[in-house]
Amino acid sequence: MTDAMGAAPVTKTPWHLWVVGVVSLLWNAFGAFDFVMTTTRGEAYMREMGFSQAMIDYYLAMPAWMWGPWILGVWGAVIGSILLLLRNRLAAPAFGLSLLGAIISLIYGQFINPPPLTPEMAMMSYMPWVIVVIAALLAWYAWTMGNKGVLR
Template sequence: MTTTNAPMTVRTPWHLWVVGIIAVLWNGFGGYDFTMSVTQGEAYFRSMGMTDAQIAYYDAMPTWMYAPWVLGVWGAVAGSILLLLRSRYAFHAFALSMVGLIVSLIYAFGLSNGAEVMGSAIYMQFVILAGALFFLWYSWMMMKRGVLR
């Protein structure tokens, strides 16, 4: 009887590729939106149909809010890519992204009049939160099952 100490290889489930591609597309748009918001500003906001009050809200955003915004957006983009690469660091990147998103939500709902200014568009923040929670949970489950290395 021979025994080997070789590690068992966990097969990549098909759904990892589906979730990973959706994550890259979803969070990639977040990266595009961030880049356009920072580089094009008002012109981009107007092309997205934002009102004068909404544009003024973004223009008045304090400089410190860029840190959680960057962390939220680019953490999610990194997490998506790392998920496709089957890296356990995908979970960590999604967790950092969640921290950024939570700080952004605290600012929008508690420290500013974001909910009032954004009107019904503010509900998109809950869609983003749901997606972020799903990707965080999914990466944790894949890490726990040994799919992510």
């Protein structure tokens, strides 16, 4: 539907978009921080995070092809969060790419080459699932807001 001037009507931004946008940006900013620290400081950062030597060796031996899903997952989510706050319709595809990266990472880390988890790091086995669920919810939310005309 258009107004008398032929322009599409402006949809009021719901309050929850700002909450979801800010919370998702904070969540995804930690993922970006972790990515940058892992790629720039490597073993020293992982040791500070409490990783065992076996876990450090596991991550340092990550196959080169896994960089693609990791980059998609992390930076797609950050860009999606920013686009959501800007009410840009490209937030949904950005979150979709992030979800794809998270799913590929989950499949690799859970089924193809699981990490050597110690009892102290057992929680790490759940994090890929949590990340995929959050990525799916963010993609769904952005898609829904786009369909409602909130995102331009």
